Amino acid sequence: MSILAILEQRDGGWNRMSFETLAAAGELGCELGEPVSAAIAGQDVLTLAAEIAGRKLERVYAVEHALLRDYTADGYAAALEQLIRRVKPSLVLFPHTYRVRDFAPRLATRFGRVLVSDVIGHRIEDGRPVLARQLFQGKWNADIRFTREAPNFASIQAGAYRAGVVEPGAAQVEPFVPELDPSMIRTHPAERFRGSGQGVDLSAANIIVAVGRGIKEKESIPMVAGLANALGAELAASRPICDNGWLPMERQVGSSGQTVAPKLYVAVGISGAIQHLVGMKGSKTIVAINKDANAPIFEVADYGIVGDLFEVVPALEEEIRKAKG
Amino acid sequence: MKIVVGLKQVPARDSLFRADASGRWIDEAELTFEINEPDAYALEAGLQLKEKHGGEVVVVSAGPSRAARSLREALAKGADRAIHIEEEHMERWDCLCTARVMARAIEAEKPDLILTGLQSDDAGYGQTGVILAELLGLPHATIIMEIEVRDGAIRVKRELEDGWFQHIDMPLPALVTIQSGISKLRYATLMGIRQAKTKELRRVAAGELGVAPEPSIEISRVYLPRKTKQTEVLDGSPREAAARLVERLKFEARIL
Numbered sequence: 001m002s003i004l005a006i007l008e009q010r011d012g013g014w015n016r017m018s019f020e021t022l023a024a025a026g027e028l029g030c031e032l033g034e035p036v037s038a039a040i041a042g043q044d045v046l047t048l049a050a051e052i053a054g055r056k057l058e059r060v061y062a063v064e065h066a067l068l069r070d071y072t073a074d075g076y077a078a079a080l081e082q083l084i085r086r087v088k089p090s091l092v093l094f095p096h097t098y099r100v101r102d103f104a105p106r107l108a109t110r111f112g113r114v115l116v117s118d119v120i121g122h123r124i125e126d127g128r129p130v131l132a133r134q135l136f137q138g139k140w141n142a143d144i145r146f147t148r149e150a151p152n153f154a155s156i157q158a159g160a161y162r163a164g165v166v167e168p169g170a171a172q173v174e175p176f177v178p179e180l181d182p183s184m185i186r187t188h189p190a191e192r193f194r195g196s197g198q199g200v201d202l203s204a205a206n207i208i209v210a211v212g213r214g215i216k217e218k219e220s221i222p223m224v225a226g227l228a229n230a231l232g233a234e235l236a237a238s239r240p241i242c243d244n245g246w247l248p249m250e251r252q253v254g255s256s257g258q259t260v261a262p263k264l265y266v267a268v269g270i271s272g273a274i275q276h277l278v279g280m281k282g283s284k285t286i287v288a289i290n291k292d293a294n295a296p297i298f299e300v301a302d303y304g305i306v307g308d309l310f311e312v313v314p315a316l317e318e319e320i321r322k323a324k325g
Numbered sequence: 326m327k328i329v330v331g332l333k334q335v336p337a338r339d340s341l342f343r344a345d346a347s348g349r350w351i352d353e354a355e356l357t358f359e360i361n362e363p364d365a366y367a368l369e370a371g372l373q374l375k376e377k378h379g380g381e382v383v384v385v386s387a388g389p390s391r392a393a394r395s396l397r398e399a400l401a402k403g404a405d406r407a408i409h410i411e412e413e414h415m416e417r418w419d420c421l422c423t424a425r426v427m428a429r430a431i432e433a434e435k436p437d438l439i440l441t442g443l444q445s446d447d448a449g450y451g452q453t454g455v456i457l458a459e460l461l462g463l464p465h466a467t468i469i470m471e472i473e474v475r476d477g478a479i480r481v482k483r484e485l486e487d488g489w490f491q492h493i494d495m496p497l498p499a500l501v502t503i504q505s506g507i508s509k510l511r512y513a514t515l516m517g518i519r520q521a522k523t524k525e526l527r528r529v530a531a532g533e534l535g536v537a538p539e540p541s542i543e544i545s546r547v548y549l550p551r552k553t554k555q556t557e558v559l560d561g562s563p564r565e566a567a568a569r570l571v572e573r574l575k576f577e578a579r580i581l
Contacts, residue, residue: 073464073465101455101468102466102468105420105459109460113542114420114540115450116542117452130545135447135449136449138550140351140547140548142547143545144543145542145543145545146541147540147542147543186495187493189483189491189492190491192490194488195489239505239506243505244506249488255486256486256488258487259487263578264574285578286554288556294341296550298552301556302555302556302578303556303573305558305559305567305570312563315563316570316571323575323581
């Protein structure tokens with residue numbers, strides 16, 4: 001029995017979430033008394049594999065094939081299926097990235113299993129892992145147990161485990177060449193490109209006032225902009241506001257927008273779905289203004305005002321202007 | 326072009342939840358339900374493709390009897406037919422169980438394109454679509470913003486992290502999961518609502534589809550998240566709360 005952490009790279013560079021997955025795998029391995037191995041897939045990944053061989057891992061599998069140069073769900077699912085059938089891990093862990101969301105459900109299905117996606121923590125019960133994940137956009141949590149034997153599958157939410165501590169070791173790097181054929185890969189990805197209008201660099205702002213669904217209509221944006229102005233802040237938004245065209249996409253904070261860590265982040269009418277939280281939870285001080293006391297945004301907020309934002313925001317603007325003289 | 330849209334009925338977005346007696350799911354008794362928002366965008370994408378290229382849009386949902394209301398709503402918005410895979414007790418099912426019954430029902434339709442939302446707003450596994458593709462032997466793409474039909478194939482625009490995108494060419498038939506918010510959702514017209522009453526809504530009992538639900542994961546407990554930070558909630562009237570906050574920002578956080 002062993003744990004296999006499947007890491008992510010693109011063009012020879014790590015996806016940093018890989019190290020958080022390694023940390024999760026390390027903790028689980030230690031608590032379950034199972035060895036941990038890692039795997040990395042691509043066209044040429046021996047260098048990357050060697051980079052993590054200095055960690056406390058049993059093996060690092062370099063899954064290499066020319067057909068893995070560009071990511072495709074078909075290629076990755078086929079290659080990793082072969083690896084898992086060879087290695088026979090009890091638990092396969094992934095970082096919960098866009099790419100993993102794309103191929104890992106397909107991979108788990110081939111083993112008759114469901115990927116426990118977006119895991120935020122774990123504990124061990126009767127020698128078996130119990131995984132925690134969110135329900136209802138983060139309003140509730142659930143503990144999940146595997147009901148079937150190995151292999152089982154789970155992906156780790158960004159920021160759920162600390163990548164920090166590295167226990168030194170000497171892992172053996174093992175090349176693994178999957179049998180792939182061009183006819184297995186049915187999708188053809190083109191080059192990646194940036195969306196237009198990346199003109200606003202929110203990451204440079206000291207103070208950000210961000211607005212979410214709670215404002216209900218476009219006409220209320222100026223009210224929030226007034227607060228931002230009083231604070232000398234950049235105005236930002238959660239995804240639905242930008243989708244509606246109420247603010248430009250370049251002001252979106254979250255997994256599909258910008259990641260920010262200002263000194264002060266004021267979330268106005270933002271419930272705090274995980275896609276938003278990952279983009280701002282590193283902020284030094286977080287203020288949340290929301291009518292729902294159970295909104296997940298309060299889990300990361302230092303200060304909260306539970307109330308009607310249409311009353312709170314103008315009052316706050318006035319108090320700030322008073323304080324600043 | 327024959328398009329199947331998979332949709333799920335979920336508790337309304339601003340619902341307040343309580344755990345049920347078992348402690349393993351939420352109490353659904355007093356909740357109102359609606360079409361899962363990402364699935365509403367999948368339906369919209371399907372209807373727009375039909376308007377452009379002709380064909381048929383068939384909506385499919387697996388769920389208890391209440392799910393029929395969401396299917397009617399989809400018919401009122403313009404879907405041509407609906408298939409309701411009826412199952413009263415899906416609380417213990419995982420997304421592989423759900424995808425298996427949906428695959429059985431969809432298989433017979435032989436669609437050119439299957440659309441689903443990228444995830445559900447309730448359990449949020451974000452997998453039913455991809456699993457469906459695997460079970461049906463179809464290529465798939467996830468988190469898609471645009472679909473362009475080109476000579477019997479499609480080119481889709483996929484969202485990646487941090488504001489990046491990518492186009493993907495793929496053959497048909499295929500399955501695509503749709504990102505929320507990519508277009509404006511239509512409302513059902515009065516005419517649409519009237520027409521929906523005469524459109525076909527076929528009910529199939531999940532048990533008749535010959536799939537034994539054998540979940541590979543189970544929920545052992547649901548609970549409110551524990552706060553990771555100590556939030557100081559500032560009470561009082563809006564003005565009092567605002568004044569308290571300004572004081573904290575000035576003297577504790579030292580930002581003002």
